[in-house]
Amino acid sequence: MAHEMHRRTHYLVNKHFQLKYTIAIVITIFAVMLVTGVGIYVGMWSSIIENFSQFKVSENLETARRIAGYEEARYGKGDFRLEKIFREADLLSRQEQTTLHNALKSVNRALLPKMLILVGLIFIGGIFVSHRIAGPMNHFEKSARAIRDGDLSVNFNIRKTDEMKDAAFSLEEMVESLRKDMKAMKVLAEEGRAQEIKVILSKYKI
Amino acid sequence: MRSFRRPKGLFVITALFAVVLSMYTPGVYAGSSDDTFLDRIQYDSISYFVREMNPVNGLIKDSSRPGSPASVAVVGFGLTAICIGESRGWIDKDDAYYLVLKILKTFRDTVQNERGFFYHFLDMRTGQRTWSSEISSIDTALFLAGALFAGEYYKGTEAETIARELYERVDWPWMLNGKKILCMGWKPEDGFLWYYWDSYSEAMILYALAIGSPTHPISPECWSEWKRPVDSYKEYKLIYCTTGSIFTYQYSHAWIDFRDLYDGDINYFNNSVSAVKANIQFCIDNSTTYKTYGENSWGLSACIGPEGYRGYGAKPGAGFNDGTITPSGIAGSFPFDPVASMNGLKRLYIDHKDFLYGKYGFKDAFNLDKRWWAEEYLGIDVGITALMIENYRSGLVWKKFMPIQAVKNWIEKTDLLKKEIASGTKVPSQ
Numbered sequence: 001m002a003h004e005m006h007r008r009t010h011y012l013v014n015k016h017f018q019l020k021y022t023i024a025i026v027i028t029i030f031a032v033m034l035v036t037g038v039g040i041y042v043g044m045w046s047s048i049i050e051n052f053s054q055f056k057v058s059e060n061l062e063t064a065r066r067i068a069g070y071e072e073a074r075y076g077k078g079d080f081r082l083e084k085i086f087r088e089a090d091l092l093s094r095q096e097q098t099t100l101h102n103a104l105k106s107v108n109r110a111l112l113p114k115m116l117i118l119v120g121l122i123f124i125g126g127i128f129v130s131h132r133i134a135g136p137m138n139h140f141e142k143s144a145r146a147i148r149d150g151d152l153s154v155n156f157n158i159r160k161t162d163e164m165k166d167a168a169f170s171l172e173e174m175v176e177s178l179r180k181d182m183k184a185m186k187v188l189a190e191e192g193r194a195q196e197i198k199v200i201l202s203k204y205k206i
Numbered sequence: 207m208r209s210f211r212r213p214k215g216l217f218v219i220t221a222l223f224a225v226v227l228s229m230y231t232p233g234v235y236a237g238s239s240d241d242t243f244l245d246r247i248q249y250d251s252i253s254y255f256v257r258e259m260n261p262v263n264g265l266i267k268d269s270s271r272p273g274s275p276a277s278v279a280v281v282g283f284g285l286t287a288i289c290i291g292e293s294r295g296w297i298d299k300d301d302a303y304y305l306v307l308k309i310l311k312t313f314r315d316t317v318q319n320e321r322g323f324f325y326h327f328l329d330m331r332t333g334q335r336t337w338s339s340e341i342s343s344i345d346t347a348l349f350l351a352g353a354l355f356a357g358e359y360y361k362g363t364e365a366e367t368i369a370r371e372l373y374e375r376v377d378w379p380w381m382l383n384g385k386k387i388l389c390m391g392w393k394p395e396d397g398f399l400w401y402y403w404d405s406y407s408e409a410m411i412l413y414a415l416a417i418g419s420p421t422h423p424i425s426p427e428c429w430s431e432w433k434r435p436v437d438s439y440k441e442y443k444l445i446y447c448t449t450g451s452i453f454t455y456q457y458s459h460a461w462i463d464f465r466d467l468y469d470g471d472i473n474y475f476n477n478s479v480s481a482v483k484a485n486i487q488f489c490i491d492n493s494t495t496y497k498t499y500g501e502n503s504w505g506l507s508a509c510i511g512p513e514g515y516r517g518y519g520a521k522p523g524a525g526f527n528d529g530t531i532t533p534s535g536i537a538g539s540f541p542f543d544p545v546a547s548m549n550g551l552k553r554l555y556i557d558h559k560d561f562l563y564g565k566y567g568f569k570d571a572f573n574l575d576k577r578w579w580a581e582e583y584l585g586i587d588v589g590i591t592a593l594m595i596e597n598y599r600s601g602l603v604w605k606k607f608m609p610i611q612a613v614k615n616w617i618e619k620t621d622l623l624k625k626e627i628a629s630g631t632k633v634p635s636q
Contacts, residue, residue: 059271067339073517074390
């Protein structure tokens with residue numbers, strides 16, 4: 001039964017607060033995806049456009065043909081044109097594989113420092129943002145302990161930029177009310193007006 | 207002599223050099239002296255290595271074609287060519303040294319290597335392996351020849367220290383793969399290639415550097431392990447390369463002065479002289495078949511042709527023929543037959559300059575039968591042109607390269623100075 005009572009039925013309990021942080025997380029993930037995705041896409045495409053342009057492919061075909069010619073002249077192979085075509089194709093294919101491999105390697109190398117910077121920025125941002133929540137929580141904790149020990153002079157004021165302003169306001173109202181009641185009861189106790197103290201205490205459910 | 211304050215960046219050097227080049231290009235016209243003509247060709251050829259260089263790291267393109275990767279052999283030719291340019295006053299002393307140092311530092315610090323050997327082709331931007339190319343023994347040797355030459359040219363400087371460091375870190379015995387002949391290369395995916403430098407070829411400089419290494423030498427016995435096949439074309443008998451390509455008789459000679467070296471009774475300089483004469487004779491004999499060939503149009507060598515790069519060559523050997531000629535075959539023969547080379551280049555220039563001559567000198571090749579002219583320049587071909595013309599004119603490369611300790615080691619270990627064994631073959635003088 002108690003379990004039933006604590007079951008959450010509304011997950012959007014603080015719409016503004018929750019949406020704000022959900023958007024922040026989505027933006028962070030999007031930024032990471034953008035840097036990696038755009039980096040790979042632009043890097044690879046620029047390499048492909050550069051290395052596989054009609055002009056470059058034509059150059060590479062000529063180079064493959066030339067190197068096959070050098071090999072034939074040096075190693076004294078016969079004039080087997082078909083074999084030479086296979087050799088040219090083999091040279092070209094290996095070269096293109098190397099070109100793609102190098103393009104990927106260079107894109108990865110270019111992305112690595114960007115990703116490190118991004119992770120660093122997210123880390124700093126995380127500390128900064130979490131401080132807006134962790135700060136008030138820490139303050140609330142200390143103030144609650146002080147109230148427990150009987151100090152009602154504490155406050156729940158937080159910085160303008162901190163989160164949980166509503167909670168702080170409610171807690172401040174609570175301690176102010178307690179302060180007011182305790183102050184009144186203290187005066188009534190000194191004057192021996194027990195009946196009026198009872199009236200004040202009657203609003204507290206224990 | 208032009209002199210300007212040393213700029214901070216290679217961009218500035220390259221730009222200024224380009225401006226100076228355009229202002230100072232020697233003119234060639236009917237009746238120009240041989241010197242003016244050779245100045246023009248060398249100047250234009252050397253400019254390839256500055257203009258086609260990545261100013262950030264000093265890597266040089268394999269060919270002038272857009273998209274071409276860097277070639278380590280071309281950088282070797284480039285290092286030598288830059289020093290030649292400086293010696294002739296075409297490149298400011300400080301700028302030339304700056305370029306050389308930039309290249310050497312890139313190869314020491316950035317360029318991918320395996321036991322000191324370099325990949326044949328490199329990415330122009332990163333210096334890393336490209337086009338799945340192989341670790342190439344001969345291309346590494348051609349680079350190191352250029353590096354050692356530059357080190358000797360700038361003796362006592364940081365350039366010499368780095369060049370020596372690059373050379374001494376090469377683990378030459380590894381490239382033997384347990385045999386007595388050097389392998390052509392190695393790939394990380396497949397291991398050693400199936401092909402070995404097992405017969406006469408351009409690889410003499412590779413064996414020389416491998417035997418002469420003070421840190422990781424191969425046995426001197428390896429020198430005698432590769433075959434020296436003998437054959438004749440008409441009256442010209444020679445040790446020949448199976449491709450018959452004339453560059454195989456030139457590349458080692460670009461740095462090594464073989465004139466006074468005798469391998470038993472073989473003098474490789476004289477051998478190349480015979481190869482050049484055989485090449486000329488072959489072209490004369492086939493001039494009725496191919497319009498391009500003739501008394502002044504010869505030099506069959508591996509080059510770009512109408513159907514791509516081919517291993518063109520003459521006899522003796524099994525070189526392919528389709529009427530394509532590369533002017534670098536003629537230019538690279540200057541020390542072996544100066545008269546034929548001068549006549550050949552002048553004739554090509556006069557007859558075909560509109561199609562065949564451009565900003566880096568002679569373009570790579572042409573074929574009259576197929577009405578085809580190459581549009582591009584190959585780094586190794588403009589390189590052999592610049593180096594061999596210099597060896598013919600001043601012997602600069604030979605003079606600087608022969609006193610290098612590694613070369614002395616090789617000559618001593620292989621007894622190449624034992625003239626008494628030689629058959630008395632006449633050594634041509636220039």
